[in-house]
Amino acid sequence: MANRPMPAKSLRLSLLTRWTALVATLLVLGIGIALLIAHFLPGQPLLVMGLSLACIVPIAVITIRAQLQSMLSLFRALSGTVASYQDGDFAFSLRWPQNDELSDLVAAHNALGDVLRQQRLDLVQRELLLDTMVQNTPVAMLLVADKRAIVYANLAARQLLNDGRRLEGHQLAEIVQQAAPALAEALARSTDGLFTSGEGEQEEVYHLARRRFSLNGRQHELLLLRQLTLELRRQEVQTWKKVIRVISHELNNSLAPLASLAHSGAELVRRGQTARLPQILAIIEERTRHLESFILGYARFAKLPAPRPASCAWQPFLDSLAAQIAFVLDGAPPAPPAFFDAAQLQQALINLLKNAHESGSNADCVSMHLSQAHGMLRIEVRDRGPGMTEAVMDNALVPFYSTKRSGTGLGLALTREIAEAHGGRLVLANREGGGLAVTLMLPQPAIEES
Known part of the structure; x- marks a missing residue:
């Protein structure tokens, strides 16, 4: 049916009222025809009944068929639009000229189509936004099926593992063979963690995260590879700066008094006043031991060996x-x-x-x-x-x-x-x-x- 707005209706007639009026009209018409024929053929009731039926039945069939035809067309249109909805096509609406229960059904059907169409549009927009975010994230993302076939890979994964070419449909094992051995070792561990690829100036640090989940009844694994080289280098620089500040502060706090005490001790020796020398030397010893303990603390932290449980x-x-x-x-x-x-x-x-x-x-x-x-x-x-x-x-x-x-x-x-x-x-x-x-x-x- 045409996709047109429903005209305003001032009078509402239900289907029951319309069909009751139609049957009553046909009944009155049949009685009128029977009375008219009986007027011309008095005393012959069977002939009057036969002629009355011969007149009224065709009229009733034609009238009822005309009424049902439009309703059957509406039902076929409803079936067609439902099939279109199942195929994801929501660009349909229906029109019913009468103001009855079928018009309410058509209005509800059109409202459902509007809602589904808007939801489909919102879903497409969200999918587009999500795909844009996933494709443009610097984190390489791989979705692997239970048979280790790659079913999805974003741009970062393609650039990292296949020189920008598509990865979907390839086996993870064959892609890993072409990649750095460190990646194969990281995947073999079956846990999250850091690994390093390359040597010297080409060394890169990556973090591998993996999550398993069920999708459409099949086990999948999501692999996330994030490059951490720049972040770690920046953090390393900040850590070194902080270490240097702390060590410099501690050394200054210890060396300045030591220099002063040494100068004072030298002056006392020059003057021949040696009574305070033991006290000065004891303070110097205490400060040097504190400095030694401070340095050893850093050494223990930096050289902590692997535990031997x-x-x-x-x-x-x-x-x-x-x-x-x-x-x-x-x-x-x-x-x-x-x-x-x-x-x-x-x-x-x-x-x-x-x-x-x-x-x-x-x-x-x-x-x-x-x-x-x-x-x-x-x-x-x-x-x-x-x-x-x-x-x-x-x-x-x-x-x-x-x-x-x-x-x-x-x-x-x-x-x-x-x-x-x-x-x-x-x-x-x-x-x-x-x-x-x-x-x-x-x-x-x-x-x-x-």
Whole structure:
């Protein structure tokens, strides 16, 4: 039917009213014809009935057929537009000239078409926006089906892996063979992580992230390759600047008094006043030892070796730790031995306990709680100091960040480095009632839980 606006209707007649009026009209017409024939043929009722039916039936058939024809055309048009909707074509609308229930059906159908058409337009716009964002992102994106066939790749992936040519339809294995060996090794690990490609000036650092999900009943994997070379180099420069500032500040604070003391000692020797020399030399020794400790702290952080985890009984480990720094053990240690690098973990706990004592907490409130369950070892160091503000907590694990006047900012950073090298993590939280709780969580082999 024509795609035209429905004209305004002043009178509404329902289908029931229209058909009732049509049947009543045909009935009245039939009675009138029968009476007219009976007037000319009196006394012959059968002949009158036959002639009446012969006149009224064709009229009724033609009238009803004409009424039904337009309705059947509307139904065929409705069926056609529904089929068009199924094919994604919403550029149709219908018109019904009568003001009845069918006009309401047509209006609802046209409104549905308008909604579907607008939704389709919005969907196309969103798809266009999403595709533009995906195609122009610097992150290389690959969508791989369960049989390792590439089903989607953006422009960055094409440039990185296939010289700008399409990747869809290729097998991931054959594309990886043409790429750098470092990428193949990163994909073989089946985990997220960093890898380096190239050498010297051509060295590039990438981060590989992978996510598996089900799409249309099939397993897919999304691979994201992000180049981090520039960001890491900028961060490296900023880190070096910060290290140089911290070291320069500490060296100046130590060397300036040392130079002054050395000059004073030389003057006293020249004058023959040697009584104060032991005191001056003791101060020089104290400052040089502090400087040595400062430098060694940086060296330990920079040269932290890979951990060598081994089975470790708790009691000897705790006795050795207690001999170096005081703490209260909250509860009994776990029964099974733990699995970690004892020397590195002891250094980490010394850092945490030292911070707890320096927080202003009473010594008897510095405690440690041990628990081991569900494949995780939890070591919690607690104190009753002032805790940390939100700003301090956000930066507490950043290397070289310290709120202490003589702090290096390496204690917590080194502890976190040790935890992450073991595959664990470090968590800081303020305690209810005041104080700080630092939790060191390390994964444990399943065999160690038996």
